[in-house]
Amino acid sequence: MLRFLIKRMLLGTLTLFAVSLVAFGMFFMLPRDAVATMCEKNCNAERLERMRDELGLNDPLLDQYTGYVKGVFVGRDLGSAQGGWCDVPCLGYSYINNEEVSDIFARVIPVTLSIVIPAAILWLGLGIGLGMLSALKRGTVFDRLAIGFSLTGASMQLYFVGGILLIIFVYTLKILPPPRYVSLWESPLDWAAGLVLAWVALAFLFSAVYARLSRAQMLETLAEDYVRTARAKGLTKSKAYGRHALRAAITPIVTIAGLDVGGALGGTVITETTFGIQGLGRTAVEAVRLGDLSTIMATVLISAVFIVVANIVVDLLYAVIDPRVRLG
Amino acid sequence: MSLSQIETEPGGLDPTAVPVAPGPAMVGRSPGRLAWERLRKNRTAVVSGWVMLFFVLLGVAAPLVELLYGIGPYEQFQDKIANNSLPLGYLGGVSGEHWFGLEPRLGRDVFIRLVYGLRTSLLIATSAALLTTAMGIVLGIVAGYLGGWIDAVISWVIDFALALPFLIFALAVMPTVTARFYGPRDDIDVPFRIAVMILLFAMFGWTGTARLVRGQVVSLREREFVEAARASGAGLWHILFRQLLPNLWAPILITFSLAVPGYITGEAALSFLGIGIVDPTPDFGVMISKSLEFIDGDPMYLIFSGTVIFLLVLAFNLFGDGLRDALDPKSSR
Numbered sequence: 132m133l134r135f136l137i138k139r140m141l142l143g144t145l146t147l148f149a150v151s152l153v154a155f156g157m158f159f160m161l162p163r164d165a166v167a168t169m170c171e172k173n174c175n176a177e178r179l180e181r182m183r184d185e186l187g188l189n190d191p192l193l194d195q196y197t198g199y200v201k202g203v204f205v206g207r208d209l210g211s212a213q214g215g216w217c218d219v220p221c222l223g224y225s226y227i228n229n230e231e232v233s234d235i236f237a238r239v240i241p242v243t244l245s246i247v248i249p250a251a252i253l254w255l256g257l258g259i260g261l262g263m264l265s266a267l268k269r270g271t272v273f274d275r276l277a278i279g280f281s282l283t284g285a286s287m288q289l290y291f292v293g294g295i296l297l298i299i300f301v302y303t304l305k306i307l308p309p310p311r312y313v314s315l316w317e318s319p320l321d322w323a324a325g326l327v328l329a330w331v332a333l334a335f336l337f338s339a340v341y342a343r344l345s346r347a348q349m350l351e352t353l354a355e356d357y358v359r360t361a362r363a364k365g366l367t368k369s370k371a372y373g374r375h376a377l378r379a380a381i382t383p384i385v386t387i388a389g390l391d392v393g394g395a396l397g398g399t400v401i402t403e404t405t406f407g408i409q410g411l412g413r414t415a416v417e418a419v420r421l422g423d424l425s426t427i428m429a430t431v432l433i434s435a436v437f438i439v440v441a442n443i444v445v446d447l448l449y450a451v452i453d454p455r456v457r458l459g
Numbered sequence: 460m461s462l463s464q465i466e467t468e469p470g471g472l473d474p475t476a477v478p479v480a481p482g483p484a485m486v487g488r489s490p491g492r493l494a495w496e497r498l499r500k501n502r503t504a505v506v507s508g509w510v511m512l513f514f515v516l517l518g519v520a521a522p523l524v525e526l527l528y529g530i531g532p533y534e535q536f537q538d539k540i541a542n543n544s545l546p547l548g549y550l551g552g553v554s555g556e557h558w559f560g561l562e563p564r565l566g567r568d569v570f571i572r573l574v575y576g577l578r579t580s581l582l583i584a585t586s587a588a589l590l591t592t593a594m595g596i597v598l599g600i601v602a603g604y605l606g607g608w609i610d611a612v613i614s615w616v617i618d619f620a621l622a623l624p625f626l627i628f629a630l631a632v633m634p635t636v637t638a639r640f641y642g643p644r645d646d647i648d649v650p651f652r653i654a655v656m657i658l659l660f661a662m663f664g665w666t667g668t669a670r671l672v673r674g675q676v677v678s679l680r681e682r683e684f685v686e687a688a689r690a691s692g693a694g695l696w697h698i699l700f701r702q703l704l705p706n707l708w709a710p711i712l713i714t715f716s717l718a719v720p721g722y723i724t725g726e727a728a729l730s731f732l733g734i735g736i737v738d739p740t741p742d743f744g745v746m747i748s749k750s751l752e753f754i755d756g757d758p759m760y761l762i763f764s765g766t767v768i769f770l771l772v773l774a775f776n777l778f779g780d781g782l783r784d785a786l787d788p789k790s791s792r
Binding site for chain 1: 618619623624626627628630631632633634635720724727728731732733734747748750751754755758761762765766768769772773776777
């Protein structure tokens with residue numbers, strides 16, 4: 132178990148290393164001048180050059196990269212133009228917001244978590260439940276309705292669903308406030324009221340995909356011999372299906388769920404833009420619009436971290452669900 | 460996996476069909492012909508196929524539609540816009556003249572902009588799908604057939620590309636690439652934006668097809684016909700593209716047809732976020748992002764543009780499903 136974990140983590144670190152190299156290379160080899168965006172007025176060539184020197188932009192690329200990585204793990208001095216010493220998870224300094232990128236992240240990551248975690252619970256429960264039920268009730272009206280839902284849902288667009296929800300609940304029925312983020316610890320009720328539309332919109336789209344997937348998986352499993360054997364030896368329906376079949380059917384879904392949740396944590400860009408909630412995704416969009424390179428770079432890294440971690444979690448879950456998988 | 464079986468199942472249980480009369484003599488039919496017949500019997504696929512065709516024709520013939528409709532995509536009808544920048548009249552300014560109403564603020568006709576938006580969207584989505592499929596086929600076949608270190612490298616790149624968060628990465632790539640070619644104050648040409656988007660999709664999209672093709676080739680390369688070709692001295696090129704490729708058309712066609720709606724969605728998403736197509740060019744994503752600003756006063760703008768893209772994606776998805784059932788009957792359960 133431990134050996135497996137270490138192996139996976141090493142592999143994950145390797146991937147992250149590659150992602151960081153690609154991201155770094157992309158930003159710093161391109162001739163876009165970060166300094167020009169920093170000093171808007173009264174800039175002469177001499178002053179620009181001095182700033183470049185101070186920011187280390189004239190150093191060899193390799194030095195800049197090692198400097199960045201060192202900053203992430205032990206912190207580093209960014210120089211007076213960038214707010215001096217930058218503490219341990221140092222992800223650089225945002226010239227646009229005039230604060231350290233890690234401070235921005237500390238503010239927006241809880242927002243994205245508040246959107247994704249409840250939404251994921253909702254979409255997994257709804258999607259898998261719907262898929263399993265419709266597989267068991269194959270050919271009935273319920274099954275047809277579930278299929279219709281998953282078909283249309285999978286072709287819907289997040290911003291369209293989100294917009295329709297806004298029209299109905301915020302502007303017509305007026306039973307919900309316009310979406311916003313309030314800290315869960317401050318007021319759980321406002322937290323839920325402000326984010327519920329985002330959860331529903333995300334859950335609607337994802338559960339459509341999951342319903343479809345789990346229905347197909349369940350149908351395949353139900354046709355297996357061992358399920359028939361289980362029934363034949365006298366197990367009740369709920370035991371044979373609930374225990375034997377469900378377990379086998381759910382394994383591939385775990386993989387996809389892990390990737391989706393990991394991806395969503397890296398920024399629910401569209402959801403946050405649709406509802407105007409300032410999370411990681413919207414921060415990235417704004418950073419792009421304003422040319423805030425250090426923030427974009429850090430967002431790419433952090434979302435890759437989420438995906439890599441999600442992958443490791445999926446592998447561990449596999450071992451729990453599927454006894455055939457031996458870690459080692 | 461298929462959802463269309465609901466339509467085909469009753470046919471299979473058709474009581475009138477049960478006593479199989481000594482039917483007409485068996486006629487040999489090619490697999491392609493069989494698939495075509497299965498496709499034609501699938502009602503969902505037929506209907507969605509027509510809808511798809513309708514959208515494609517509408518997009519291709521956009522200038523003709525403009526001529527018949529009498530209004531261009533850039534024409535502004537400021538006299539029909541109230542002071543609060545919302546269109547006059549009901550339902551976002553729907554009238555005999557403006558079928559889907561007018562855009563708030565600028566007062567451009569929504570219908571003709573959607574028709575031209577269809578054109579933008581389909582152009583990008585089909586080119587991206589063609590490019591990714593071609594790349595996926597070549598890399599997948601090469602990796603699968605040659606194996607060894609080439610396979611290892613390509614497989615690692617595929618895994619690596621899957622670990623990159625697409626939207627975030629796209630957010631980062633678009634402005635940096637643009638900055639490489641244009642100054643901060645320059646106007647960016649529309650064809651350039653379109654090309655960058657297609658390339659971006661290609662960079663990320665080929666992995667799916669490549670992985671699929673590779674898997675198929677790994678099992679095909681041990682078959683006798685490949686051995687026979689090799690024994691009779693066929694070159695690598697001949698084995699890859701004359702012997703192996705013809706066996707792969709079914710899965711390739713399926714992934715291609717399901718890739719197109721994926722790219723339609725992706726293109727709209729990028730433009731929605733403001734990093735794809737930008738305003739004066741008619742585009743779904745741009746229209747929806749604008750419509751959200753006016754969602755309180757003019758919800759119809761969102762509903763019209765959202766419905767069109769939904770129907771477009773739905774038609775492509777349903778047709779892709781039907782195609783899969785027809786080409787790969789085992790997949791339908």
